[in-house]
Amino acid sequence: MAYDENNIFARIIRGEIPCSTVYEDQHVLAFKDIQPKRRVHVLIIPKGHYLDMTDFAENASDAEIVAYARAVKKVADKLGIAETGYRLIANTGVDGHQEVPHLHVHMVGGEPAGPMLKNK
Numbered sequence: 001m002a003y004d005e006n007n008i009f010a011r012i013i014r015g016e017i018p019c020s021t022v023y024e025d026q027h028v029l030a031f032k033d034i035q036p037k038r039r040v041h042v043l044i045i046p047k048g049h050y051l052d053m054t055d056f057a058e059n060a061s062d063a064e065i066v067a068y069a070r071a072v073k074k075v076a077d078k079l080g081i082a083e084t085g086y087r088l089i090a091n092t093g094v095d096g097h098q099e100v101p102h103l104h105v106h107m108v109g110g111e112p113a114g115p116m117l118k119n120k
């Protein structure tokens with residue numbers, strides 16, 4: 001699947017759509033999810049155009065990958081949830097039920113996340 005330059009997160013990165021920024025650096029943007037599922041619900045995205053974690057792992061530069069991993073801790077610190085914990089979710093592709101085709105990791109916390117997945 002080709003990257004869609006007009007997906008909603010690409011438009012947020014370009015500043016065409018507003019977001020509630022929590023953290024930003026050269027390679028990474030983190031902002032509040034518009035429909036939070038827990039008290040804290042932030043999306044962490046690379047600024048580079050990557051469809052999903054598979055694309056990112058294969059094609060991102062080392063600098064982008066390092067920045068992305070380090071941003072997770074910085075965002076947790078900034079949100080004050082590093083000690084109490086959080087859950088990271090990266091929905092990927094069709095079976096992962098990914099809705100926005102730009103890599104994003106959900107960080108949820110501020111209260112118990114609950115069991116991981118319900119049995120079918």
Ligand code: AMP
Nearest residue numbers: 008019032033034035091097098099100
């Ligand atoms: P996913 O199902 O993993 O692709 O999740 C996409 C997430 O993006 C959902 O949790 C949406 O609530 C969130 N979302 C969609 N549009 C926006 C937006 N404009 N600002 C912030 N979050 C958004």
